[in-house]
Amino acid sequence: MTLPANPTWAQVADLAAKVANAQPGMAGICLRGQTGWGQMIAPLTTVVNTMGGTWFDKSWNAHVDTGGFATAANFYVDLVKKYEEPGASQAGFTECLNDMTQGKAAMWYDATSAAGSLDAAGSPVAGKIGYVAAPVDLTKSSGWLYSWAFGIEKASKHQAAAEKFIEWASGPDYAQLVAKTFGWAQVPPGTRESLYTNPDYQKAASAFYQQVQTAISDANPSDPGVQPRPAAGIQFVAIPEFANLGTQASQEFSSAIAGKETVAQALKNTQALAQAVGAKYKK
Amino acid sequence: MTAISDLTSTPHKLGRAARNPRNNSHETLTRAAAWARRAPLLPALIFMIVVTQLPFVATLIISFIHWNALYPNDINFAGFGNYVAVFTDPTTGGSVLTTIFITVAVVLISLIFGLIIALLLDRAFWGRGVVRTMMIAPFLIVPVAAALVWKHAIFNPSYGLLNGILTWFWGLFGDAAHAPQVDWISSQPLGAVNTALIWQWTPFMMLILLAGLQGRPLDVIEAARIDGASTWQIFRYMTLPHLRPYLELAALLGTIYIVQNFDAVFTITSGGLGTANLPYTIYQTFFEAQDYGQASAAGVIVVAGSLIVATFALRTVSSLLKEEKP
Numbered sequence: 001m002t003l004p005a006n007p008t009w010a011q012v013a014d015l016a017a018k019v020a021n022a023q024p025g026m027a028g029i030c031l032r033g034q035t036g037w038g039q040m041i042a043p044l045t046t047v048v049n050t051m052g053g054t055w056f057d058k059s060w061n062a063h064v065d066t067g068g069f070a071t072a073a074n075f076y077v078d079l080v081k082k083y084e085e086p087g088a089s090q091a092g093f094t095e096c097l098n099d100m101t102q103g104k105a106a107m108w109y110d111a112t113s114a115a116g117s118l119d120a121a122g123s124p125v126a127g128k129i130g131y132v133a134a135p136v137d138l139t140k141s142s143g144w145l146y147s148w149a150f151g152i153e154k155a156s157k158h159q160a161a162a163e164k165f166i167e168w169a170s171g172p173d174y175a176q177l178v179a180k181t182f183g184w185a186q187v188p189p190g191t192r193e194s195l196y197t198n199p200d201y202q203k204a205a206s207a208f209y210q211q212v213q214t215a216i217s218d219a220n221p222s223d224p225g226v227q228p229r230p231a232a233g234i235q236f237v238a239i240p241e242f243a244n245l246g247t248q249a250s251q252e253f254s255s256a257i258a259g260k261e262t263v264a265q266a267l268k269n270t271q272a273l274a275q276a277v278g279a280k281y282k283k
Numbered sequence: 284m285t286a287i288s289d290l291t292s293t294p295h296k297l298g299r300a301a302r303n304p305r306n307n308s309h310e311t312l313t314r315a316a317a318w319a320r321r322a323p324l325l326p327a328l329i330f331m332i333v334v335t336q337l338p339f340v341a342t343l344i345i346s347f348i349h350w351n352a353l354y355p356n357d358i359n360f361a362g363f364g365n366y367v368a369v370f371t372d373p374t375t376g377g378s379v380l381t382t383i384f385i386t387v388a389v390v391l392i393s394l395i396f397g398l399i400i401a402l403l404l405d406r407a408f409w410g411r412g413v414v415r416t417m418m419i420a421p422f423l424i425v426p427v428a429a430a431l432v433w434k435h436a437i438f439n440p441s442y443g444l445l446n447g448i449l450t451w452f453w454g455l456f457g458d459a460a461h462a463p464q465v466d467w468i469s470s471q472p473l474g475a476v477n478t479a480l481i482w483q484w485t486p487f488m489m490l491i492l493l494a495g496l497q498g499r500p501l502d503v504i505e506a507a508r509i510d511g512a513s514t515w516q517i518f519r520y521m522t523l524p525h526l527r528p529y530l531e532l533a534a535l536l537g538t539i540y541i542v543q544n545f546d547a548v549f550t551i552t553s554g555g556l557g558t559a560n561l562p563y564t565i566y567q568t569f570f571e572a573q574d575y576g577q578a579s580a581a582g583v584i585v586v587a588g589s590l591i592v593a594t595f596a597l598r599t600v601s602s603l604l605k606e607e608k609p
Contacts, residue, residue: 024460025460034553035552035553035554035555036553037571039553085440085441086440086441086464086465086466086469087439087440087441087466087468087469088466088469089466089468089469089555089556090434090468090469090551090552090553095439098441098442099441102441102442104441240353240354240573241353241572243571243572243573244567244571244572244573247567247571250555251554251555251556251559254555254556255555255556255557257469258466258469258470258472258556259469260556260557
């Protein structure tokens with residue numbers, strides 16, 4: 001099966017229908033459905049952004065149960081219920097990676113960091129997977145941006161040692177060490193620019209390194225959707241309350257995926273929660 | 284010194300000393316003996332107070348403070364504000380009901396299973412020691428590890444044991460591709476959590492009840508059997524009343540622990556699909572909402588509720604134990 005390099009969600013949904021059960025027991029697509037603001041809300045919010053929705057508008061009004069958000073939520077839950085493996089409401093990054101590696105899913109929409117594991121030496125699906133940009137609808141790009149950072153505790157008694165460790169772990173020597181031990185494809189992506197001009201890496205990660213590089217440079221945290229935002233963040237809203245808001249919302253949508261409540265009910269409950277959070281910022 | 288001065292004193296003083304020395308020194312001896320018996324326990328008592336009561340007092344104090352860690356400059360005294368917030372929070376009611384449901388279901392069912400297994404293990408048979416050790420094993424497993432095994436190795440719809448058995452069974456009839464692949468956790472989230480907990484706590488109940496069974500006076504049961512009582516009658520009129528304090532102790536301890544259970548809910552369903560119990564809600568308030576004041580208030584309420592339930596239960600158990608004393 002083929003997808004254009006910059007597919008739309010409509011094309012992805014069509015393809016999911018066509019490839020479902022292409023091999024016995026193979027699901028059309030794997031999408032995160034697990035509770036957690038960093039689990040399911042992340043991909044869901046990117047779909048919201050590209051379908052013209054947003055958590056909050058510039059004046060901190062919540063727009064969860066209308067417009068692009070409602071469309072995206074219904075689309076996401078439908079796609080999961082129709083073409084995903086059973087157990088979707090507990091499927092996080094790890095479960096979908098397992099499914100994809102074992103050939104139980106034909107497509108997977110998730111973080112670029114998964115590419116290294118899928119194409120690692122010893123992976124049953126290494127070399128069999130093609131990579132395209134995040135599907136779009138109304139925007140030009142739709143990939144998310146997140147980073148895992150190092151931090152040194154202020155109370156630490158070994159701050160100098162921690163600093164040295166951080167320099168080593170994010171340095172060029174570390175990449176060489178990983179390449180020697182696990183192979184170039186497994187080197188952590190998105191850490192050093194020099195990685196993407198390294199010919200060894202380019203050969204080992206030829207299937208995906210260009211797409212990952214483009215995804216990182218195309219991401220725009222201050223303007224990810226079709227309307228202006230009050231706070232930065234693509235797949236999250238950069239306010240402290242979002243961790244709790246996102247997790248509570250994910251419990252609603254997870255229930256919707258499991259069929260315990262309707263998407264409309266989940267949207268209504270989430271709108272109430274989001275409005276309460278937005279009200280705090282309105283002043 | 285008192286004795287010597289008494290000897291050299293006047294007769295009536297001597298008389299009084301002669302009347303009282305045994306009482307005086309007996310009293311001091313008793314007091315000294317009492318201290319000698321209890322003083323070695325002081326370190327343990329102090330340790331227990333420090334480890335259990337001081338943190339509780341700290342939690343109590345924090346529950347009266349408005350303290351959200353995301354806004355460190357906004358800490359102030361809140362009175363009962365946090366308690367009001369906990370009672371008016373819509374998720375609290377659901378958590379309380381879920382906690383009650385999980386506790387009652389797990390305690391009752393594991394008590395019944397534990398009783399059955401204890402009855403089976405009560406009689407001697409070849410390999411009883413090995414079987415008993417294997418039966419205890421689930422209780423020894425780290426709760427998080429047990430919950431992970433249930434979630435991934437047993438319940439998982441793609442590669443779990445239960446759906447694998449269904450596929451194998453349907454394969455016996457040549458129809459493996461159409462075997463029903465049930466999504467166990469999504470369709471029965473509370474059932475999944477309860478099953479994992481029952482599996483872990485049945486050995487605990489079994490151990491307590493086995494101890495009770497092996498303390499039965501066998502000669503009385505022999506006599507009953509000779510008199511023509513059936514097995515069911517012996518069980519119902521002799522074994523069960525003897526086991527009553529053990530059953531209640533097991534139920535009380537089980538309730539206290541299962542009310543607090545967090546691992547199964549967090550691991551199997553991440554608190555979603557209506558399985559959020561009180562410990563999970565407190566965890567969410569503390570670690571995600573970062574509202575230390577409200578989380579502390581919820582914790583205090585849970586402890587108060589547990590104390591009330593436990594007091595009534597303990598009263599029942601101790602009154603029964605008093606009855607049992609000869």
